[in-house]
Amino acid sequence: MGSELKYFAVLAITVAALLQSTAAVEKHVVGDKFGWIVPPGGHYAYEVWASGHKFSVGDILEFNFTTGEQDVAKVTKEAFDSCNSTNPIELKTTGPANFTLDTIGEYYFIGTMDKHCELGQKLAINVTSTTSAPAPAPGPATPRGPVTYIVGEQLGWFVPGEFSYSAWAYGKTFMVGDTLVFNFLNETQDVAIVTKAVFDNCTTNSTLAVYKYSPVHIILNTTGEHYFTSTYDSHCEYGQKLAINVTGKSAGTPSPCPSPSSSTTPAPSKAPSAHSPVASGPYTSAASSTITGSGYYLTILLVGLAFFH
């Protein structure tokens, strides 16, 4: 884990907050403080970033990167989809690099170095209006409907260095009906659902369930505490762990039987599970599977998402 990555990781907390704000006549710094890098969580990073911004004619996109380590090319949709950097519309190799959004329409950008694009350094945006106007502030919705949380936002799910998933979770309200999405690069991470004891001690050879293919969607079906980590060697010890407390129900959620709180009772170490113990061996997973454990259900949907189509 490079120190540079740690640096970005620390700043990601700020990034998450900044995502919500949009102002008039703008320079958009791509990825905000996170900048233009090969994102640890794959191409979701810039997808998520773009979804938090409104682009208007006249706006400037600033790609902040270290010259020599990254570059940025404006390309066609076809080149974007296939990560073809052979004949870009425009290539900028000195960071930071600006592009002015001078017309309505779709814009596609990729990093052309090595496998940067394939690894997720790609951005598609849609300029939809000629007039810059402040985006309407999202009105307070009470009671709120189900929320989908992208774990770690742009950074996704990885061994975080100084970034902490507890900081990410801080201040968020998790309710029954909400969804957690874990984005990561296949074969480099996984998502393990574990008991509190396993979570605390990182004895990740004992799990309730393990999901190996990104993106992992977990619908929070029950109140109480939920613990997530990784079965990869030392990932838990190095901080790839997330604990959340599901406290109520979002509006319009069918009512499941609330499970007894696990906050004071030791979690059962022999919870029934279709998938435990799981070490690091090959793991076959269906496209959709439901497991039962400790009086609650978690349904994990492994969804193949097609972006930019």
Ligand SMILES: *[C@@H]1O[C@H](CO)[C@@H](O)[C@H](O)[C@H]1NC(C)=O
């Ligand atoms: C660009 O990145 C550098 C180094 O990470 C940082 O110091 C600078 O503030 C960034 N610029 C912007 C506009 O975010």
Ligand SMILES: *[C@@H]1O[C@H](CO)[C@@H](O)[C@H](O)[C@H]1NC(C)=O
């Ligand atoms: C990449 O694009 C160039 C020019 O746009 C084209 O000639 C070439 O066939 C493309 N390569 C692939 C692998 O699609």
Ligand SMILES: *[C@@H]1O[C@H](CO)[C@@H](O)[C@H](O)[C@H]1NC(C)=O
């Ligand atoms: C990019 O645009 C910003 C905002 O207008 C400006 O401050 C910065 O100097 C520009 N950078 C380059 C390399 O043109």
Ligand SMILES: *[C@@H]1O[C@H](CO)[C@@H](O)[C@H](O)[C@H]1NC(C)=O
């Ligand atoms: C971009 O916005 C236009 C107008 O709203 C819309 O017709 C088009 O489908 C959008 N493109 C993408 C890729 O979302």
Ligand SMILES: *[C@@H]1O[C@H](CO)[C@@H](O)[C@H](O)[C@H]1NC(C)=O
């Ligand atoms: C976790 O570690 C503590 C302290 O080392 C120990 O007392 C406890 O039994 C361990 N729990 C499990 C489930 O291994």
Ligand SMILES: *[C@@H]1O[C@H](CO)[C@@H](O)[C@H](O)[C@H]1NC(C)=O
């Ligand atoms: C997990 O590993 C610990 C020590 O590394 C061992 O004591 C324990 O029995 C193992 N548990 C399982 C379920 O294999």
Ligand SMILES: *[C@@H]1O[C@H](CO)[C@@H](O)[C@H](O)[C@H]1NC(C)=O
């Ligand atoms: C991970 O693997 C699954 C199943 O093979 C696939 O659907 C998904 O697109 C892959 N995700 C990434 C980010 O490569």
Ligand SMILES: *[C@@H]1O[C@H](CO)[C@@H](O)[C@H](O)[C@H]1NC(C)=O
């Ligand atoms: C989780 O929330 C419940 C209900 O608000 C509370 O009683 C419990 O102490 C919380 N647990 C933690 C670890 O914060």
Ligand SMILES: *[C@@H]1O[C@H](CO)[C@@H](O)[C@H](O)[C@H]1NC(C)=O
């Ligand atoms: C959990 O959510 C899934 C998906 O929405 C649903 O199929 C399942 O019945 C739910 N389980 C409970 C106990 O509510």
